[in-house]
Amino acid sequence: MQQLTNEQLDNLARDLDAIRDEVMADVGERDARYIRRVIRTHRALEIGGRAMLPFGFLPPLFIAGTASLGIAKILENMEIGHNVMHGQYDWMNDPSLHSQTYEWDTVCTGDSWRYTHNYEHHTYTNVIGKDRDYGYAVLRLSDDVKWHPGHLLQFINFTLLSVFFQWGVGLHELETERMRRGEIKLSDKREVLRDLMRKGGRQAFKDYVFFPLLTFPVAPIVLAGNIGANLIRNLWASNVIFLGHFTEDAETFSEDMLEGESRGQWYLRQLTGSSNFTGNKWMHILSGHLSHQIEHHVFPDMPAHRYREIAPRVQKICEKYGLHYNSASFASQYKTVLRKVFHYSLPDRIRTRLQAA
Amino acid sequence: MLSVFENNSAMRWLGKQLFNREDPAAFFDPILSIINPMMVRGLTPARVEAITHAARDTKTFHLKPSPRWSGFRAGQHININVEIDGVRCHRTFSLSSAPAQWEQDGTITLTIKRLPGGKVTNWLHDRLETGTVVGISEAFGEFDIPNVEQPLLYLAGGSGVTPVLSHLVTLADQDYRAPVTVLYYVRTQADEIGAETLRALQARWPALTLVIHRTDEDGPSALMNEAHLEQVPGIKARHCFLCGPPGLMDLAQDLLGRFGIREEQISATFFTAPTPVEVSEPLGGEVRFAGSDVTVESEGDAPLLEIAEAAKLNPKHGCRMGICHQCSCRKTSGTVVNRLTGKASGPGEETIQLCISVPQGDVEVDV
Numbered sequence: 152m153q154q155l156t157n158e159q160l161d162n163l164a165r166d167l168d169a170i171r172d173e174v175m176a177d178v179g180e181r182d183a184r185y186i187r188r189v190i191r192t193h194r195a196l197e198i199g200g201r202a203m204l205p206f207g208f209l210p211p212l213f214i215a216g217t218a219s220l221g222i223a224k225i226l227e228n229m230e231i232g233h234n235v236m237h238g239q240y241d242w243m244n245d246p247s248l249h250s251q252t253y254e255w256d257t258v259c260t261g262d263s264w265r266y267t268h269n270y271e272h273h274t275y276t277n278v279i280g281k282d283r284d285y286g287y288a289v290l291r292l293s294d295d296v297k298w299h300p301g302h303l304l305q306f307i308n309f310t311l312l313s314v315f316f317q318w319g320v321g322l323h324e325l326e327t328e329r330m331r332r333g334e335i336k337l338s339d340k341r342e343v344l345r346d347l348m349r350k351g352g353r354q355a356f357k358d359y360v361f362f363p364l365l366t367f368p369v370a371p372i373v374l375a376g377n378i379g380a381n382l383i384r385n386l387w388a389s390n391v392i393f394l395g396h397f398t399e400d401a402e403t404f405s406e407d408m409l410e411g412e413s414r415g416q417w418y419l420r421q422l423t424g425s426s427n428f429t430g431n432k433w434m435h436i437l438s439g440h441l442s443h444q445i446e447h448h449v450f451p452d453m454p455a456h457r458y459r460e461i462a463p464r465v466q467k468i469c470e471k472y473g474l475h476y477n478s479a480s481f482a483s484q485y486k487t488v489l490r491k492v493f494h495y496s497l498p499d500r501i502r503t504r505l506q507a508a
Numbered sequence: 509m510l511s512v513f514e515n516n517s518a519m520r521w522l523g524k525q526l527f528n529r530e531d532p533a534a535f536f537d538p539i540l541s542i543i544n545p546m547m548v549r550g551l552t553p554a555r556v557e558a559i560t561h562a563a564r565d566t567k568t569f570h571l572k573p574s575p576r577w578s579g580f581r582a583g584q585h586i587n588i589n590v591e592i593d594g595v596r597c598h599r600t601f602s603l604s605s606a607p608a609q610w611e612q613d614g615t616i617t618l619t620i621k622r623l624p625g626g627k628v629t630n631w632l633h634d635r636l637e638t639g640t641v642v643g644i645s646e647a648f649g650e651f652d653i654p655n656v657e658q659p660l661l662y663l664a665g666g667s668g669v670t671p672v673l674s675h676l677v678t679l680a681d682q683d684y685r686a687p688v689t690v691l692y693y694v695r696t697q698a699d700e701i702g703a704e705t706l707r708a709l710q711a712r713w714p715a716l717t718l719v720i721h722r723t724d725e726d727g728p729s730a731l732m733n734e735a736h737l738e739q740v741p742g743i744k745a746r747h748c749f750l751c752g753p754p755g756l757m758d759l760a761q762d763l764l765g766r767f768g769i770r771e772e773q774i775s776a777t778f779f780t781a782p783t784p785v786e787v788s789e790p791l792g793g794e795v796r797f798a799g800s801d802v803t804v805e806s807e808g809d810a811p812l813l814e815i816a817e818a819a820k821l822n823p824k825h826g827c828r829m830g831i832c833h834q835c836s837c838r839k840t841s842g843t844v845v846n847r848l849t850g851k852a853s854g855p856g857e858e859t860i861q862l863c864i865s866v867p868q869g870d871v872e873v874d875v
Binding site for chain 1: 522524525526528529530531534535536537538539542550591593594595596597826827829831832833834836837848849858859861
């Protein structure tokens with residue numbers, strides 16, 4: 152990990168706090184208008200998608216309907232749900248946009264997400280053993296986890312996690328890896344399980360039962376469209392999230408670093424544990440601005456569309472302290488993620504030889 | 509049509525499954541609000557029909573609520589809900605019109621005075637335009653006309669006259685026979701709210717005695733005193749209504765007590781605008797956790813989360829450093845200082861993070 156003196160860390164915290172204070176003092180009508188516009192777009196896409204799919208026996212309408220519903224789910228999960236639940240819009244005092252009560256269009260319950268993501272992941276970012284989002288307990292992405300032959304097949308896990316991402320995230324708080332190790336029992340997680348069944352049931356009922364049956368004669372077409380829409384969202388969301396922390400240059404940390412961690416050290420961990428990808432305006436919006444994962448991790452409750460505006464200043468601060476600002480195109484970041492998943496599926500001896508080559 | 513998601517329990521259940529929200533009908537609001545804002549379900553819309561001058565720094569806002577608004581009794585208040593710079597703000601105001609007017613033409617009025625430095629009242633005066641749609645709450649409050657006809661005395665000060673206007677018009681329409689006396693205290697003639705209505709009532713309704721005291725123009729004898737009350741015939745048998753600024757209310761309570769008027773003969777209503785604390789006010793204060801009915805004293809820069817935990821409460825929380833929002837909850841009154849930014853909050857109702865909010869003076873939160 153990149154080392155800074157205590158004085159540098161204090162200055163780093165002061166520089167970043169200055170950006171935060173400046174932006175937060177300016178937050179207001181523009182941000183409210185922005186998120187309302189995104190929500191309107193989401194409603195239009197969802198209503199449009201669901202209205203088109205019953206006519207999906209015409210191939211163009213099937214494609215348009217599925218895409219429209221898929222993009223609606225992406226917008227709702229990434230730019231609305233994720234960001235609202237971070238408290239980015241709590242200042243608006245609008246009960247439909249309140250971080251602690253928002254419920255989103257995916258299997259994972261809002262409460263479970265607020266705990267595993269907002270608290271665990273954002274507080275203990277990339278701390279192996281504390282941040283369960285690092286590898287989602289199904290991927291080996293660092294040599295802190297001891298290799299065993301099962302890891303050879305982790306590309307299968309990687310693919311399954313992408314395809315069924317909403318269910319993976321939903322199951323996350325169950326901590327099945329700890330159950331396997333016998334540290335906890337299923338009965339310890341009774342409430343989590345109950346909420347998961349309720350929310351998972353609700354999502355499955357809506358997309359796989361209710362809307363297909365509503366349009367009975369064409370039910371299979373609507374069902375296929377809904378499955379397609381969920382798949383589009385799963386693939387996109389999972390990959391955006393993998394790109395945020397699983398890239399090769401994103402650093403990991405050990406638990407002892409948390410002891411007495413200063414604000415400057417916390418900032419440093421967020422800056423060096425996250426990675427950005429570049430793209431056009433729509434790439435940013437559809438990723439919920441997690442394309443600016445670095446900015447998101449230093450300022451998780453700042454309205455996300457502001458990340459694009461402050462990114463050059465955050466990059467300058469990184470340069471000032473000699474920190475690596477990890478940013479590249481989607482494709483090249485994705486390549487490093489795949490390489491990492493592949494490398495760590497191998498025994499350490501072979502991996503180190505490969506990496507050295 | 510969307511009301512089926514509110515009134516029919518099966519449809520409400522279905523709506524929750526489909527839209528992932530407790531108020532499923534409001535799912536369509538973002539679209540409806542651009543088609544016709546009077547169609548939204550998340551709050552009760554009311555259109556501003558007209559804005560008229562009422563007195564110095566005082567305007568009357570004529571609103572037409574959506575047909576699903578359930579009406580009010582004379583003397584009640586409503587919350588009005590407007591968006592200022594992206595922030596939804598609520599304030600409570602008394603209805604100054606009579607229920608009969610709403611039954612007749614569907615309109616209600618709020619008569620609102622500018623408060624110096626007041627965010628909402630100044631915005632309403634300067635920015636709210638005819639034709640705009642605002643949100644309103646159902647009516648509430650117990651400032652009711654007595655069921656049995658009896659002599660009445662009103663002591664009103666400044667803009668506190670607004671619920672009294674609603675009462676008086678209603679009583680006059682009922683042809684109320686028992687004597688009704690109104691002592692109205694204002695600074696100057698220009699500050700008289702509803703002067704025309706009051707004079708018109710006086711002309712057509714013999715039971716009414718109206719005395720207006722202009723404290724800045726009529727000299728010291730115009731300030732509320734015993735002599736004013738001595739001139740009210742049969743004051744001991746009257747039911748008294750008080751509405752005005754806190755100083756006037758205290759004085760009135762005191763004077764009425766001296767005339768031997770019992771507590772249960774007095775109805776009082778007032779809400780003062782919460783005032784921001786002075787910057788110099790020390791940190792700490794009395795903290796009330798309303799949800800658990802616990803009140804504790806705090807000193808120094810202890811954040812609310814630690815204060816709650818010291819009081820054996822266990823509010824939901826996470827990072828303890830202001831990033832995860834697990835501990836976000838409603839502050840219902842008081843000022844808190846944000847530890848991260850060093851900034852003081854407003855005095856009213858808003859969402860705060862317990863782990864980084866330090867009370868500055870007395871605070872009440874929903875924990």
